[in-house]
Amino acid sequence: MARRAAKRIEEQAASHTVPASDPAQQFLRLMSHEMRTPLNGVIGMINLLERTRLDGAQRAYAENARQSAEHLLGLVNDLLDYARLEADALEFDLAPVDLEGLARGVAELLSPRAHDKGLEIVWSVAADTPHILADEGRLRQVLFNLAGNAVKFTEAGGVRIAIERAEADVDADPDRPRLAFLVDDTGPGVAPEARNRIFEEFGHADSSDAARHDGAGLGLAVVRKLAAAMGGIVKVEDRPPARRGRSSGKGARFRFEAAFQAVADANGTNARDATRDALRGQTVAVHATDPFVLSAATAQIAASGGRVARVAPVVLVDHATAPSDAQAELLAAAPDTGRAIVLLKPSERDLIPRYRAAGFHGYLIKPLRRASLVERVLAAAGAAWTVAEAGGQPPRALASAPPEDDRVAPVQFAGARVLLVEDNPVGALLARTLLRREGCVVETAATGAEAVEALQRARYDLVFMDMRMPGMDGPAAARAIRAGGDATPIVALTANAFAEDRRACLEAGMNDHLTKPLDAASLRAALTRWTKGDIRAKVG
Numbered sequence: 001m002a003r004r005a006a007k008r009i010e011e012q013a014a015s016h017t018v019p020a021s022d023p024a025q026q027f028l029r030l031m032s033h034e035m036r037t038p039l040n041g042v043i044g045m046i047n048l049l050e051r052t053r054l055d056g057a058q059r060a061y062a063e064n065a066r067q068s069a070e071h072l073l074g075l076v077n078d079l080l081d082y083a084r085l086e087a088d089a090l091e092f093d094l095a096p097v098d099l100e101g102l103a104r105g106v107a108e109l110l111s112p113r114a115h116d117k118g119l120e121i122v123w124s125v126a127a128d129t130p131h132i133l134a135d136e137g138r139l140r141q142v143l144f145n146l147a148g149n150a151v152k153f154t155e156a157g158g159v160r161i162a163i164e165r166a167e168a169d170v171d172a173d174p175d176r177p178r179l180a181f182l183v184d185d186t187g188p189g190v191a192p193e194a195r196n197r198i199f200e201e202f203g204h205a206d207s208s209d210a211a212r213h214d215g216a217g218l219g220l221a222v223v224r225k226l227a228a229a230m231g232g233i234v235k236v237e238d239r240p241p242a243r244r245g246r247s248s249g250k251g252a253r254f255r256f257e258a259a260f261q262a263v264a265d266a267n268g269t270n271a272r273d274a275t276r277d278a279l280r281g282q283t284v285a286v287h288a289t290d291p292f293v294l295s296a297a298t299a300q301i302a303a304s305g306g307r308v309a310r311v312a313p314v315v316l317v318d319h320a321t322a323p324s325d326a327q328a329e330l331l332a333a334a335p336d337t338g339r340a341i342v343l344l345k346p347s348e349r350d351l352i353p354r355y356r357a358a359g360f361h362g363y364l365i366k367p368l369r370r371a372s373l374v375e376r377v378l379a380a381a382g383a384a385w386t387v388a389e390a391g392g393q394p395p396r397a398l399a400s401a402p403p404e405d406d407r408v409a410p411v412q413f414a415g416a417r418v419l420l421v422e423d424n425p426v427g428a429l430l431a432r433t434l435l436r437r438e439g440c441v442v443e444t445a446a447t448g449a450e451a452v453e454a455l456q457r458a459r460y461d462l463v464f465m466d467m468r469m470p471g472m473d474g475p476a477a478a479r480a481i482r483a484g485g486d487a488t489p490i491v492a493l494t495a496n497a498f499a500e501d502r503r504a505c506l507e508a509g510m511n512d513h514l515t516k517p518l519d520a521a522s523l524r525a526a527l528t529r530w531t532k533g534d535i536r537a538k539v540g
Contacts, residue, residue, distance in 0.1 A: 009306055014046070014121065014190065017516050034495075036516055036517070037427065038413035039073050039076065039516075040495060041200055041424070043073065043517045044426075044427075044518060045426065046062055046069065048255075050066070054224065061187045061515065064410075065164070070237050072265050073224050074219075075417055078219055079218065080533075085189070086330065091500060092136050093195070094135060094261070095136065096131060096263050097131075097136045098136070098190030098387075099131075102139060102140055103124070103162075104122040104123055104369060107147070107161055107354070108367060110144070111345075111367055112346075113151055116344050118156070118158070118495075119151065119154055119157065119381075122159075122160050122161070122292045122296030123160070123296060123367055124299035124300055124303070124399050125163045125164070125303065126162070126163075126299070126303065128165060128171050129163055129164060129165060130165075130177045130262050131264070132177065132259050132260035132261060134175060138226055139181070141222070141226060141228065142181065142234075142256055143148055143181055143256075145219040145220065145222060146223060146254045147159055148387050149183075149219055149254075150254070153185070153187045153188065154185045156188075156477060157292075158290060158468070159183065159184055159187075159292070160182070160184040160296065161183055162182040162183075162299070163180070163181055164180055165178070166179060166257045166469060167180070170332070173342035175262050176259045176261065176262065178258065178260075179255060179259075180255055181255070182255055183253070184240075184252070184292070184509055185251050185252055186239070186250075186251045189239070189251055190251065196236070199221060199224040199234065200221060200222070206418060212509040216377075221354055223256070227258065231257070231259065231260070232257050234255065236253065236255070237252070237255065238252065239250070239251035239252055240253065245331055255321055257353065259528060276305060277304070277305040278303065279375045279377060280426065281305030282313075282314070282381055283306065283308045283309050283313065284301050284306055284308055284315070284377055285310055285311060285312040285315040286298060286315075287316065287317045287321050288316070288317075288321055290320060293318050293343065296367070296368060297343070297368060300368060300373055301377075301415070302382075303370065304373070304374050313339065313381055314340075314377050314381050315390050317343065317360075318429045319342050319348055339380035339381070340359070340361045341360065341361055341362045341376050342360050343364050344363055344365060346366075359520055360381065361379070362378040363376075372443045388494075391436055412438060412439050412529050413440050413531060415439070415441065416441065416461075416527065416531050417444070417461050418442050418461065418463070418464065419445060419451065419455065419462075419463045419464070420432055420435065420444045421444075421451040421469070422441055422443070422464070422466045422469075422493065423447060423466060423469040424469060427493075427516070427518075428444055430518060431445065431464060431493065434518065434523050435464075435523060437520070438527060446469070447470060448472030448474060448480075449477070451463065451465065451481070452481060452484075455481055455484075455486050456484070460488055461531045462489050462490075462491065462526075462531055463488055463490045463491075464491050465492055465493060466491055466492075466493050467501070475505065475508035475510075477505055478490050478505075479508050479510045483510035489511045489530040489531075490537055491510065491511060491530065492512065493518070494511045494513065494514075494515060494516065495515070512526060512529065514526060
């Protein structure tokens, strides 16, 4: 593999398809590609296999194989990141950061793993958190490593991700606000004598942790080096006790703090601005026994301008709080003082009809999305007001109920024409299968030259383009397509996960960047972003 990567460095340097840089960094980039490409195939094919008819033993074998492959991918990522940090080779791409999107994305990415363990995972961003300039990818890596570590070591209760002003920010420079990125868990906690050791290379709080949790101990070491590179600090302490609700376990709090450049105009990247005061004048009650669910829902209501009270016209009821799934008891659980909205995990979607039949006005999927919470509360408040105050003006109610949550009812893309450009047969099979399951009509090309020719003879709604191919690679093909005046959206597919690879894609005229291993959710999100029904290419 090393010889093959070295050979590619020579070939691409000769053809000028890779920008001139430190040969060691080119080697790391190509090693990333060489290792992630086969892992993409392994994980993707196992995911497809798990969706076929398997008996119990076969399903267990496939699940164990997938978990092993995902563990190997995590090690590859940590090793490559650590090598780059050791070489002081990290580059930071500063841009306005969508802090809510960052926290929500990490929580949703980890939610299947947490829910499989019976854990809650929640997030919140304080309403007074300023807009900042930062490298969102690096912040995501810090939060994901910290929260992923919390999920790994927590056996009961949950994990909470929060972003807020640091306590030391009271008298700070307003142009350089200091933020705290917090990850709380209800796990066993970290003993004081181990709190420095866990951030060291191959360090663990306990010598048995590596064997019990399949960890090399690099994730937190990467976080420490990233924190230092951003001029911040990272530490672990005891989790503060919950004010309300019940607590499971002592728990730990991981805290990353750093000062960032403030930005007055976020250029529309922060969705929280649009809903900052959406619930002003609204009062909401939250019935949840889990302290993390309670705190996250309360924080998101407050961040939207609303107020939380014990009795209110709209009530959020966590399913875990309901006494039973039986319809009679669901009716008893529904408050008679207002409209109720039930909070469910994605795997509990089969309970939606029962709750609707029991008189609940709607549902929300955990981890909560603040925009969805705002829509549901306003819809419920408007309906409740109509009953109580007929003849007047309802307070900011929605005209109709919001659409189904896309984590429960996935969007379909029937008839969308997609050109898939991928030279690896396994990668092509995986992407083609996933796209066809979304209803796409897929055509394939194995080289950049074939892609250019395909776009000259036909129209497509979207192009998925591999970055590294023999002959004309992805960036060269994209430049040729744009030079011909074709504006079809192009999404890069690459096993390279570095910030400079994303920049290379965008500079070549591509619109987006997906990192392998691919999964259905990331492809679906790209299809949602880049296909429009009114401009869809005609098949035939």
